[in-house]
Amino acid sequence: MKRLLFSLLILLCCTGIFAQRITNNAYTLLKPDRVFDGRQMHNGWWVLVKGNLIEAAGEPGSITAPASAKIVDLKGLTLLPGFIEGHSHLFLHPYNEVSWNDQVMTESRAERTARAVVHARETLMAGFTTVRDLGTEGAGYDDAGLKSAIKKGIIPGPRMLVATRAIVATGSYGPKSEVAELALIKGGEEADGLEGITHAVRSQIGHGADVIKLYADYGWGINGNAPTFTEEELKTAVEVAKSSGRTVAVHSGTTEGMRRSIMAGVTTIEHGDGGTPELFKLMKEKGIALCPTLSATEAIASYAGWKKGVDADPARVKQKHYIFTEALKAGVTICMGGDVGVFPHGDNSREMILMVDYGMKPLDVLRSSTSINAEVFGLKNLGSIKVGYLADIVVVSGDPVEDMKTVKQVKLVMKDGMIYKEL
Known part of the structure; x- marks a missing residue:
């Protein structure tokens, strides 16, 4: 010791x-x-x-x-150029170690920050000199503090664009309990309506957010994933965020959630599993980028028992192959971002390897990991x-x-x- x-x-x-x-x-x-x-x-x-x-x-x-x-x-x-991670969660660690729910509910803020310090160093040593960190998942505004500590040279780590708490519709996000009266820590900040959304966006900016992250859909529908925010709510978030010069990242895995996000004029769509040729064409026209997070999909499938190269691809992996192929066909701007935290920090480059495996040209993958991410995220003199x-x-x-x-x-x-x- x-x-x-x-x-x-x-x-x-x-x-x-x-x-x-x-x-x-x-x-x-x-x-x-x-x-x-x-x-x-x-x-x-x-x-x-x-x-x-x-x-x-x-x-x-x-x-x-x-x-x-x-x-x-x-x-x-x-x-x-130093690689730029497009979708990271430094305050999370792989779900096969501890489930997301238990990380949020049973790990202290001190422990989660200590882990984030280690994750930051592992990320930098892997060649990723910048990360867009899309939410602390229950750890408040601690990413803004982590960013500051790195900037001051107190600890080694990448440059950070932080989203702080991220914004979710009331009742949609976890953790949840069957005891309705039990008040639990939430993985995001709940907000509703145009006034509520405006306040949440401005509050997060005031607490250090460089990018605004919203969940356009989530697994709260009667039959699974369903939209959360209305198109007008999303438009309001985009208007307020962009008036301050900030970008907007939207988690979306449904077709309707993606449609609303595209019409709202967001900067990036994360995951994009509900993508269709028509939606990708619209994304191309509006200059909205896709961050496909291939690695997270495969990691979660492996935690459920899937053995890549041995077992048949599960439906979620097949869908990811489909949407990635269609996005490439449509000429959508692709950001490199794996949703690291779902899988180990320091292994960020597995996303780059999968992008090639899924059909993207190696030179284009390198561009996505450097100059394109810098351009989409508004990073000056980087990439x-x-x-x-x-x-x-x-x-x-x-x-x-x-x-x-x-x-x-x-x-x-x-x-x-x-x-x-x-x-």
């Missing part, structure tokens, strides 16, 4: 030291075999970092590094290897265009010009 505490102390102290170092104008020259700039792969490129910014990127002959520059030889490796952009960089073995599994072989992680993991 003493050794563990000592190691943690050293880790935190080192993090603080690194955070101070990025304030100077030190140079680092990274020399990989190839560079993915957020759009295209370039063989033979180098990248020069000055302080926390990208100073130059391109052919070696175009880059002039000072004699004082730290040289990092990355022979045989690929350099990319690309460009002069003047923040030096968020990941280096992996081999060439992910040839084999996406190489994204699991992370050799170097830099965030804001600071190296957290290196050869």
